[in-house]
Amino acid sequence: MAPSRALLRRITSASVRPCVRPTARFVSTCAISSQCIRSRSSIHSGLSRRLRFPASCVRSYSQTASTAPEPPEYLNEKELHVFNKIKAELDPVKLEVQDVSGGCGSMYAIEVESPKFKGLTPIKQHKMVNEVLKEEIKGWHGVQLRTRAA
Structure with a gap:
């Protein structure tokens, strides 16, 4: 306005x-x-x-946008495992992991923003995340995945 x-x-x-x-x-x-x-x-x-x-x-910020995100303290053990695995492989600038199955660990909502996705189609970005989480996904019912290039 x-x-x-x-x-x-x-x-x-x-x-x-x-x-x-x-x-x-x-x-x-x-x-x-x-x-x-x-x-x-x-x-x-x-x-x-x-x-x-x-x-x-222009306002100067104490952190740069390229710093890796830190896991929030409210993540449970399984969410933290997924968070750390994605963080280690894809070097994201934004990463959110949430168990949306009610706590049983069978379905996750994941949002990843990484510079490694630059120039890739959304399908290729999703394939990269799926490859990182291949072993974990075998035991899941489903995953809600949102990716973006940083």
């Missing part, structure tokens, strides 16, 4: 200029005065299209 005109007037008249981030749906403030936003019209249109920002206006 685009900001109202009154909000635009308040933002541009403030001593701290806004820093519009193209991936966010909100206007945050930045101490950089004229470097982030050039005019009121760019605020309005900046929410719907990409803008280029100076390095001083």
